């Protein structure tokens with residue numbers, strides 16, 4: 015990874031058609047930019063999906079990215095959302111090792127982060143945490159010392175605050 | 181391995197069943213509103229007004245060819261390599277302004293189109309490519325002659341689509357043509373599996389278009405236009421930097437009107453040649469790497485630059501940070517993504533060049549620029565394009581100059597890529613748009629001759645000539661047979677320097693003259709032309725040039741290959757070396 019690390023968020027509304035994800039991802043790849051996270055899911059309109067893409071690109075290039083994305087025929091809207099007030103969330107599932115000795119400790123950490131325990135065995139505990147990516151990062155780093163067996167993160171999803179559309 | 185063999189047999193079996201929906205079944209089927217996908221395709225093409233398509237058949241496109249067999253009003257031109265089909269479609273489109281169409285079979289046929297499609301993408305040429313695909317049940321199984329063509333062409337098309345139902349073909353075709361020719365034009369590919377071509381359906385042919393994600397902005401913002409006019413009116417050293425977008429938009433008259441009203445000089449890009457009459461006193465010819473010294477000096481010194489239908493290509497700007505360092509940029513383009521891509525625009529205007537320039541031409545106020553013109557005219561006098569005529573060697577530039585004079589700059593010229601391309605750009609003074617057709621963005625050798633064929637099919641009543649290098653001509657020369665077969669009046673001038681001239685030039689300048697793999701052994705092009713059924717003329721001495729050019733230009737009903745043995749050492753100047761600035765320009769002294 016390059017010295018300078020940037021994370022720019024682009025929110026993209028696309029028609030739910032075959033190959034759209036490849037087109038969007040390919041367009042980014044062709045510009046030699048790393049995709050930090052990409053989440054896709056349906057919107058209020060089943061024919062339309064929203065992609066939230068976090069890319070490693072300097073802020074001055076983000077708008078030019080959004081412009082290129084808008085050129086894709088299936089892209090209905092592409093916004094570089096940095097700079098506008100937004101709500102950003104990510105969900106992570108984390109499976110950590112537990113022993114009778116560490117179980118309570120981990121539950122306490124989970125409590126602070128408002129994480130849910132979604133599965134428990136005598137040797138593992140699975141936790142679900144939601145929040146801004148930094149919060150998830152912090153939670154993960156606290157759990158590291160217990161031994162994270164597996165983890166899955168959704169990548170960031172974002173909406174603009176207030177009545178205005180993202 | 182066993183799997184593979186079975187797949188092949190499977191495909192072969194399907195091929196032999198292709199005639200099922202053949203000609204005998206058709207008239208009735210059509211009356212009943214039923215037809216197969218291939219027939220729906222041909223009908224859709226007819227409705228788009230397609231008169232000519234360039235192509236080469238193969239297994240996956242057999243049903244399409246069967247439907248073409250009795251298509252009325254559509255001429256299929258059989259080329260001998262699919263690359264030629266794509267280049268010809270581009271030549272057709274750029275000469276005529278209509279959408280060019282090419283077609284190929286699956287796998288190797290489609291991959292042979294790739295260079296031509298990329299050229300169309302880079303130079304914003306409206307073409308539609310129709311490819312056969314393996315049947316739906318075997319897609320993704322590495323079937324015989326399968327290639328992921330929509331995947332391969334994703335970055336080189338404006339849009340592409342794999343049609344999975346025959347009934348969807350009319351809409352896919354209608355959208356393809358619409359996308360190809362509107363907004364910023366470009367190539368669109370429609371991939372049709374063979375069994376979709378064979379599938380019976382009752383298609384509807386839509387007139388309307390509904391593509392929610394595609395809304396080109398055509399009218400420039402009035403506020404931005406007002407700011408632009410104000411900047412131009414107050415400028416001391418303004419210049420218009422005009423490109424291929426003017427030609428796509430059909431904005432030549434508006435550009436000329438604006439220039440005449442304001443007396444602002446106009447420099448053209450390679451793709452912009454023809455956007456304004458180059459013999460017009462306000463026109464400074466081509467700028468850029470091999471452009472005129474005066475155009476390059478002028479843009480470098482400008483205080484306000486009106487850039488229209490251009491993309492600040494590195495062949496124009498050289499080192500970006502040193503390009504026109506004192507200028508404020510007004511940038512007009514139909515493609516918002518071009519604005520600010522390479523150079524920040526102080527006044528961006530998204531819109532159709534014709535509409536925006538029409539408004540500007542009507543409202544513009546002329547700046548006070550007498551001193552500026554005095555300066556430009558000094559440069560013009562001091563640094564004209566020039567060349568030496570030697571007694572024993574034919575000068576490339578002389579040939580280009582003479583072609584300009586003999587045609588009056590009114591023929592449609594296509595070029596290949598290399599030194600001859602730049603010499604033609606320097607010496608051929610286009611009088612009107614759509615007369616200079618060259619592979620600008622991609623720089624694809626092999627383009628020139630096929631593009632001329634396409635141009636001739638698109639504009640049969642116009643004089644069309646091809647100027648090619650000996651290297652590039654060899655890349656698509658096999659299609660001389662196609663030009664001969666159709667009796668095209670098409671002179672092809674081979675500026676033969678027995679070298680990959682432009683490579684040799686770079687090696688001479690930048691690699692201490694180490695001519696690595698740039699010297700060619702060539703066939704006798706005139707006799708090769710004759711073997712294909714063309715007329716052949718060989719020119720070895722300067723005094724033979726003019727009679728040969730005249731004879732070729734007068735040849736009717738048959739292509740004429742003129743093999744002109746030119747000075748093998750001539751370099752193309754002036755030149756701003758790649759990635760450098762105007763200060764490093766190599767002059768012709």
Ligand SMILES: Cc1ncc(C[n+]2csc(CCOP(=O)(O)OP(=O)(O)O)c2C)c(N)n1
Pocket residue numbers: 596597598599600601623624625626648649650651652653675677679680681682683
């Ligand atoms: C398909 C392709 N391969 C390689 C090149 C690189 N290239 C640019 S110019 C040139 C030399 C062309 O030689 P020729 O056709 O004889 O024209 P000349 O420069 O001599 O006029 C080459 C090899 C290219 N532009 N296109």
